[in-house]
Amino acid sequence: MRTVDPARHARKRAGILQAAAAEFAAHGVDGTSTAAICRRAGIGSGTLFHYFATKRDIFHALFADDVPRHAAACDRALAAERPDDGLDGLVDHLLADLPDPLVPGLAAAAFLQANRDEEFAGMIVADDARIRATLVTLAERLADAGRPLAFPPARVAGWIQRMVDASYLSAGEDGFDAAEQAAELRRIIDWLVGRSPAPARAEGHT
Amino acid sequence: MRTVDPARHARKRAGILQAAAAEFAAHGVDGTSTAAICRRAGIGSGTLFHYFATKRDIFHALFADDVPRHAAACDRALAAERPDDGLDGLVDHLLADLPDPLVPGLAAAAFLQANRDEEFAGMIVADDARIRATLVTLAERLADAGRPLAFPPARVAGWIQRMVDASYLSAGEDGFDAAEQAAELRRIIDWLVGRSPAPARAEGHT
DNA sequence: CCATTAATAGAGTGCGTGCTCTACTATTGG
DNA sequence: CCAATAGTAGAGCACGCACTCTATTAATGG
Numbered sequence: 001m002r003t004v005d006p007a008r009h010a011r012k013r014a015g016i017l018q019a020a021a022a023e024f025a026a027h028g029v030d031g032t033s034t035a036a037i038c039r040r041a042g043i044g045s046g047t048l049f050h051y052f053a054t055k056r057d058i059f060h061a062l063f064a065d066d067v068p069r070h071a072a073a074c075d076r077a078l079a080a081e082r083p084d085d086g087l088d089g090l091v092d093h094l095l096a097d098l099p100d101p102l103v104p105g106l107a108a109a110a111f112l113q114a115n116r117d118e119e120f121a122g123m124i125v126a127d128d129a130r131i132r133a134t135l136v137t138l139a140e141r142l143a144d145a146g147r148p149l150a151f152p153p154a155r156v157a158g159w160i161q162r163m164v165d166a167s168y169l170s171a172g173e174d175g176f177d178a179a180e181q182a183a184e185l186r187r188i189i190d191w192l193v194g195r196s197p198a199p200a201r202a203e204g205h206t
Numbered sequence: 207m208r209t210v211d212p213a214r215h216a217r218k219r220a221g222i223l224q225a226a227a228a229e230f231a232a233h234g235v236d237g238t239s240t241a242a243i244c245r246r247a248g249i250g251s252g253t254l255f256h257y258f259a260t261k262r263d264i265f266h267a268l269f270a271d272d273v274p275r276h277a278a279a280c281d282r283a284l285a286a287e288r289p290d291d292g293l294d295g296l297v298d299h300l301l302a303d304l305p306d307p308l309v310p311g312l313a314a315a316a317f318l319q320a321n322r323d324e325e326f327a328g329m330i331v332a333d334d335a336r337i338r339a340t341l342v343t344l345a346e347r348l349a350d351a352g353r354p355l356a357f358p359p360a361r362v363a364g365w366i367q368r369m370v371d372a373s374y375l376s377a378g379e380d381g382f383d384a385a386e387q388a389a390e391l392r393r394i395i396d397w398l399v400g401r402s403p404a405p406a407r408a409e410g411h412t
Numbered sequence: 413c414c415a416t417t418a419a420t421a422g423a424g425t426g427c428g429t430g431c432t433c434t435a436c437t438a439t440t441g442g
Numbered sequence: 443c444c445a446a447t448a449g450t451a452g453a454g455c456a457c458g459c460a461c462t463c464t465a466t467t468a469a470t471g472g
Contacts, residue, residue, distance in 0.1 A: 002417050002470040012419085028318040030236035034460060044421040049461065051419095108317040111375075112234040115311065151390055158376065159390065166372035169317075170364065184357055184365065191397055208440040208447050218449085240430060250451040255431065257449095 013051050013061075016041050020058045025105030029059055029113050059113060060120055062106065067127050074134040083141035084195065090134060091189060094164045098178040103168050128161075135160055139193065148194040156192050163188065219257050222247050223271075226264045231311030235265055235319050265319060266326055268312065273333050280340040289347035290401070296340060297395060300370045304384040309374050334367075341366055345399065354400040362398050369394065 019041035023032040034055055038048050052058045073093040080086030097103050114121040135157035143149050149156050167181050190196070225247035229238040240261050244254050258264045279299040286292030303309050320327040341363035349355050355362050373387050396402075 002415090004418065005469085009418090026321045028234055028236060030234060031318065031322065033458080035458090045461075046422065046463090047420050053461095055460065105318065105321065108314040111314040112237065112311065112318070115232045116237065150393070155386075155390060159394070162372035162376050163369065165375050166368040169371050169375075170368050180361075184361060187356070188365070188394070208445095210448065211439085215448090239428080241428090251431075252433090252452065253450050259431095261430065 016043070016048065016051055017058065017062055017065075021062055021102050021106060024059060024062070024109050025102040028105075028109045029055070056117065056120075059109070060123070063110065063120075063123060063127075067123065070127055070131060074130055077134055078137060083138045083145070084193075087135075087138045087142075087189070087193065088186075090131075090138070091160070091164070091186065094131070095167065095178075095182045095185070098167060098171055098182060101172050104171050107165070107168055132157055132161060142193050150192045150194065159192060160189055215257075219267075222249070222254065222257055223264070223268060227268055227308050227312060230265060230268070230315050231308040234311075234315045235261070262323065262326075265315070266329070269316065269326075269329060269333075273329065276333055276337060280336055283340055284343060289344045289351070290399075293341075293344045293348075293395070293399065294392075296337075296344070297366070297370070297392065300337070300367075301373065301384075301388045301391070304373060304377055304388060307378050310377050313371070313374055338363055338367060348399050356398045356400065365398060366395055 016037070020032075020037045023036050023040060026032075027036075032055075034045060034048060037055075037058070038045050041048070052061065070093075073090055077086035077090035077093075080089060110120075110124060114124055136153050139149060139153035139156045143153055151159065163185055167185055170176060170181070171178065222243070226238070226243045229242050229246060232238075233242075238261075240251060240254060243261075243264070244251050247254070258267065276299075279296055283292035283296040283299075286295060316326075316330060320330055342359050345355060345359035345362045349359055357365070369391055373391055376382060376387070377384065
């Protein structure tokens with residue numbers, strides 16, 4: 001017999017995923033050939049298909065790994081003593097990948113993939129809905145506490161999520177500064193949830 | 207001899223573009239086959255390539271037609287007597303396509319295409335830059351008039367553009383209402399440019 | 413130290429692709 | 443009514459694709 005070494009397997013798999021992410025982000029799912037992924041990962045096609053059954057599966061894996069992380073962040077946000085803290089924590093989490101230059105491209109690829117791949121769409125929609133629901137709950141708690149929201153809770157939640165998306169869209173532009181972007185977004189959120197801007201919040205969360 | 211009938215030609219061309227837009231929006235550039243465009247447009251491949259040299263050209267045409275429209279809107283905004291009016295007009299123009307369900311998909315496709323198609327990237331970047339510059343100028347005029355902007359003019363312009371993008375991203379979601387979305391965005395812009403109708407909250411930003 | 417199986421490479425394959433080519437029809441000017 | 447040419451269709455082609463198959467090497471347990 002011979003058992004598989006999970007650490008070794010995971011390491012190689014992660015390497016392939018990293019290479020695939022770069023290709024997918026630059027060229028989209030259909031624009032990326034498995035040969036390009038192999039080239040970048042420095043492997044043969046036999047090895048690629050030993051780790052993943054199809055190209056689609058590689059793309060799925062890229063996002064599936066994030067789902068539990070997001071779920072945990074939502075749980076943490078809802079468990080926070082004060083809804084303000086929960087909101088801040090969740091927003092921090094959502095912005096965590098802002099310095100990663102691959103994210104905008106991957107987001108665009110995901111958006112298109114959702115139109116043609118029902119399984120993928122289900123995964124993404126569920127993830128999105130969970131975050132949305134969490135934001136709505138937090139906004140409702142703030143409203144219940146008498147906070148004057150700019151819009152109804154569901155709309156405030158929608159705008160926060162949209163502006164996070166928008167931030168990712170602009171990442172990679174000339175002169176983009178993730179920290180500045182995040183600080184400004186927090187200030188807009190402050191306004192949305194009727195909070196007077198906390199002066200100079202700690203922004204060292206690298 | 208026989209001369210071409212420009213109206214007839216333009217009509218057919220527009221029909222092909224409409225079919226192509228639907229396909230590109232749903233499946234991206236690489237995910238769309240020329241055969242699919244032909245099928246949707248009800249034409250043969252010979253006809254398709256009689257009107258457009260390559261698939262890429264079809265995609266380019268989809269966006270090239272908008273460039274002069276945007277430029278005109280920018281000129282109008284800059285020519286406005288009061289910068290507030292110019293800003294409102296430009297924002298209205300940018301949001302005009304919000305009810306069109308194809309736009310989000312086309313935007314995602316365009317985003318990916320810009321990575322692989324230098325000519326296309328140049329076109330889009332130039333268009334974007336023009337709108338950005340117009341917004342910056344308008345914001346500067348407001349600032350010069352003593353209006354307390356939430357951020358420096360360039361950043362305010364960036365956020366407006368980003369939030370317009372974000373609005374398009376969310377178009378097509380369940381229960382999306384273009385009018386409501388536009389109204390809320392205008393209210394956020396009001397806040398960004400320090401315009402009065404703030405919600406019931408203490409108004410002092412330093 | 414061998415049996416067993418994971419890991420890997422890369423040639424091969426069938427299919428779908430963007431686009432061309434040829435043939436035919438519709439529409440115009442003189 | 444007759445060139446002349448725009449418009450149209452669709453078969454065909456060369457190519458790149460995702461994926462398979464075969465063969466070989468590396469790593470583990472007993």
